[in-house]
Amino acid sequence: xxREMRRFKQQLGDEDxxxxxxxxxxxxxxxxxxxxxxxxxxxxxVFDPDTRTLYFHMAVAGHKLDAIERDSxxxxxxxxxxxxxxxxxxxxxxxxxxxxxxxxxxxxxxRDRWLRALAAKYFPPVEDVxxxxxxxxxxxxxxxVQAAHISGKLVHEK
Numbered sequence: 001x002x003r004e005m006r007r008f009k010q011q012l013g014d015e016d017x018x019x020x021x022x023x024x025x026x027x028x029x030x031x032x033x034x035x036x037x038x039x040x041x042x043x044x045x046v047f048d049p050d051t052r053t054l055y056f057h058m059a060v061a062g063h064k065l066d067a068i069e070r071d072s073x074x075x076x077x078x079x080x081x082x083x084x085x086x087x088x089x090x091x092x093x094x095x096x097x098x099x100x101x102x103x104x105x106x107x108x109x110x111r112d113r114w115l116r117a118l119a120a121k122y123f124p125p126v127e128d129v130x131x132x133x134x135x136x137x138x139x140x141x142x143x144x145v146q147a148a149h150i151s152g153k154l155v156h157e158k
Contacts, residue, residue: 002099002149012094012152020096020152021047021054024078029056031067031074031102039067045076046117052147054098055105055114057140065104065141072101074145096152100145111142 012020026042033039041064045056054076058064068074075097082093105111115137119129 002151005151005153010153010155012096012154014150016094017096017150017152018047018049018052020078020080020094021098021150022049024080024096027054027076027078029064029074029076029102031064032071033063033067039063044118044122045078046114046121052150054100054145054147055118055142056145057115057118057142060139060141068102068104068143072103073099074102075099076145090156093155094152095155096150098145098147099149100147102143102145105142105144111140112137114142114144115140 025044027045028040028042030038030040043056043058045054047054077095077097079093079095082091084091105114116129119132120126123129123132
């Protein structure tokens, strides 16, 4: 169902893909947008390697939610910060693509668990997390994307 990577020599192993998903700061969610146009939007996320699920939050109304309700199949792309090798001007960058179905988390306890995980990743100190939860949790949706397929590659930007 999913294509084989054309440049297979650059393909990352599963362990490397999961490492990028756990450490990358942001990703781009791509959905089927309005009027047949694709819609890609950068966002914060957390990844659970045990269930191979990524989580992000969004408002209770808007373009992303409308698109997901129309067609739950999504693509999520992340890149690491890259690195350089001595005496080489070009960067090495690892990128990972996740295909899956997006579903709004309906259980409030589960929603709050992943909102806390997002807050801990992006908005320390921990003391601020609970204040933010009291203020904003009821107005946020959490969406889970269970990975149907994960692939990654190492690109040398020559």
